[in-house]
Amino acid sequence: MTDEKARLSELREEIDSLDQQIMKLISARAACAQEVAHVKMAANPGQDVFFYRPEREAQVLRRIKEENPGPLPAEEMARLFREIMSACLALEKPMHIAFLGPLGTFTQAAALKHFGHSVISVPMPAIDEVFREVESGSAHYGVVPVENSTEGMVNHTLDMFMSSPLKICGEVQLRIHHHLMVSPKFKDQQITRIYSHQQSFAQCRQWLDSHRAGVERITVSSNAEAARRAAEEPGSAAIAGDMAAELYGMDLLASRIEDRPDNTTRFLIIGREEVEASGQDKSSILVSMRNKPGALYQLLEPFHREGISLTRIETRPSPSGTWAYVFYIDFEGHMEDALARKVLAEIDDEAVELKRLGSYPIGVL
DSSP states (O other): OOHHHHHHHHHHHHHHHHHHHHHHHHHHHHHHHHHHHHHHHHHSTTSOOOOOOHHHHHHHHHHHHHHOOSSSOHHHHHHHHHHHHHHHHTTTOOOEEEEESSTTOHHHHHHHHHHOTTSEEEEESSHHHHHHHHHTTSSSEEEEEEEETTTEEOHHHHHHHHHOOOEEEEEEEEEOOOEEEEOGGGTTSOOOEEEEOHHHHHHTHHHHHHHSTTSEEEEOSOHHHHHHHHHHSTTEEEEEOHHHHHHTTOEEEESOOOSSTTOEEEEEEEESSOOOOOSSEEEEEEEEEOSSTTHHHHHHHHHHHTTOOEEEEEEEOOSSTTOSEEEEEEEESOTTSHHHHHHHHHHHHHSSEEEEEEEEEOOOO
């Protein structure tokens, strides 16, 4: 046996041994997770027990990234542990996660990134349907888009919070890569029309003007729907993501055609319970102020005075004539932090209404 073959044989034996150790450790972790579930159920007989703890999982994933010894990147190591935790949590009962469908959308990709692949993802036709699915208890959590780095806020999501009792339990950011794709059976035909969602067309406008000028652009309800149509129609192409391409067996004519390489969409995780502090949190509120001079200053000044950083502020039309302004605000920290409680109490005294949408861990992955 040559030196090379001998060394490779030794390394493969070592890998086999390590695999056995990894398997035993994962099994031990799963058994421990099962015992946690049994302890919770015994302590709360006959009650709905929440096995998923967003703040706990965020703490674990942060620790994994901080303590990762390499050579795998910290982000990749955290993704591996995300899937281990997802599989362990599913041992008792897989979670049902509602998302803005259909199958193959970026929202589904965000749901799987946040919860792992051991959940049951449930596509819903509209954002309000996602809210209703979670409110009714048919889904444990929901995933909805809230803002894109190029196109701004998703107003329908913000408006739903005005009437919904649901809380924000988490966030996830997803880098959005758009591809121009066609069905393999129509690959040699001239493209006369392109299907996509209106936001995707907006995010790829410059590329389309340069490379597909004059080709008809047809707006559909989602990028997955665009891929489905293009898969069935000669002379058609779609702009969609990797999941849609894989789902409908499409070939890519051009990859990553978005105009901005940092194109990112932020998604919110919505649920029925409040989330405890994780140590690195964000909070969201809705505030309606009286229509008077200095109302916006009166709202923002306490945050500035107490040194609380605002990460987002948006104005939305009032759903009723009693609200002159409705402000959606994100700020750093947890609502139970002493300074945040002080600021919110001060705002509550002056506002027509203050609605606490929730505090949740800042996205780790």
